[in-house]
Amino acid sequence: MFRLTRRYRFSASHRLHSPLLSEAENARIYGKCNNPYGHGHNYILHVSALGPAGGADGRVLNPRMLDDFVAREILDRLDHQNLNCDVEWFEGRVPTSENLGMEICRRLKRGWKNAFPGEWPRFEKVCIEETARNIFEIDADEIA
Amino acid sequence: MLITRKVEFSASHVCRVPGWPDEENRASFGGAANPHGHGHNFVLEVSVEGRPDPVTGMVLDLRELKDLLNQEVVSLFDHRFLNYEVPPFHEVNPTAENIARNIWQRLEPRINRDGRKLRQVRLFETPDLYVDYAGENECFA
Numbered sequence: 173m174f175r176l177t178r179r180y181r182f183s184a185s186h187r188l189h190s191p192l193l194s195e196a197e198n199a200r201i202y203g204k205c206n207n208p209y210g211h212g213h214n215y216i217l218h219v220s221a222l223g224p225a226g227g228a229d230g231r232v233l234n235p236r237m238l239d240d241f242v243a244r245e246i247l248d249r250l251d252h253q254n255l256n257c258d259v260e261w262f263e264g265r266v267p268t269s270e271n272l273g274m275e276i277c278r279r280l281k282r283g284w285k286n287a288f289p290g291e292w293p294r295f296e297k298v299c300i301e302e303t304a305r306n307i308f309e310i311d312a313d314e315i316a
Numbered sequence: 317m318l319i320t321r322k323v324e325f326s327a328s329h330v331c332r333v334p335g336w337p338d339e340e341n342r343a344s345f346g347g348a349a350n351p352h353g354h355g356h357n358f359v360l361e362v363s364v365e366g367r368p369d370p371v372t373g374m375v376l377d378l379r380e381l382k383d384l385l386n387q388e389v390v391s392l393f394d395h396r397f398l399n400y401e402v403p404p405f406h407e408v409n410p411t412a413e414n415i416a417r418n419i420w421q422r423l424e425p426r427i428n429r430d431g432r433k434l435r436q437v438r439l440f441e442t443p444d445l446y447v448d449y450a451g452e453n454e455c456f457a
Binding site for chain 2: 173174175176177178179180225228229230231232234235236
């Protein structure tokens with residue numbers, strides 16, 4: 173069994189602010205991430221798939237098919253966007269990297285069988301690097 | 317405890333299935349099927365599981381692991397055209413997956429002793445594409 177991981181990049185801005193909290197609580201909890209006009213990151217996204225690589229081509233999957241799928245589902249929607257204003261994924265939720273990672277994982281899981289019919293390859297997990305120091309990993313099994 | 321050692325090698329390869337017509341190889345592998353090959357700076361991370369020896373405080377001698385990786389991988393793969401110069405890739409398509417499995421097969425019998433166990437090899441073909449192999453047991457690190 174192999175795990176194949178492909179790494180992607182996108183740049184986006186966000187502001188961490190919850191409508192369920194007061195201004196003072198937002199400022200206390202989110203600190204500078206709550207600054208009113210938002211800020212941005214060069215996000216790095218790792219997408220991992222499992223497979224036996226047992227076919228004639230000797231690969232878990234065709235990377236170009238994964239690239240097209242991830243571009244369509246994720247990168248085209250997020251790159252150079254404001255996650256609070258331009259992306260409808262976070263209505264009523266705060267675009268933390270936890271929520272962003274869960275949403276990316278959910279969307280890839282939902283579309284996977286369409287992009288990769290058959291038993292293999294299986295979608296395993298995503299990992300998001302918000303910065304080089306803050307890294308979030310979400311397993312497909314964590315998504316209902 | 318898991319100990320990981322990293323080495324690099326630069327090599328060329330061409331990815332194609334010998335039995336397939338050219339158009340099919342091109343459709344499946346794209347530029348990687350170009351007949352004269354292309355190269356990568358491969359990065360290999362080898363993870364070994366074990367417990368530190370109560371006297372030396374080490375799971376294994378990292379110099380020994382370094383020598384082993386040089387002997388079994390770098391000296392054979394570095395600055396070579398894998399399809400022509402490194403068996404079995406004259407007949408096995410040298411995808412990252414197949415290279416990782418071949419490296420696993422070379423290392424496992426030499427690492428698994430004295431309570432140590434090869435746990436995973438991770439091979440970066442580029443910084444944007446890497447594969448993990450942990451034998452057929454799927455127990456990834």
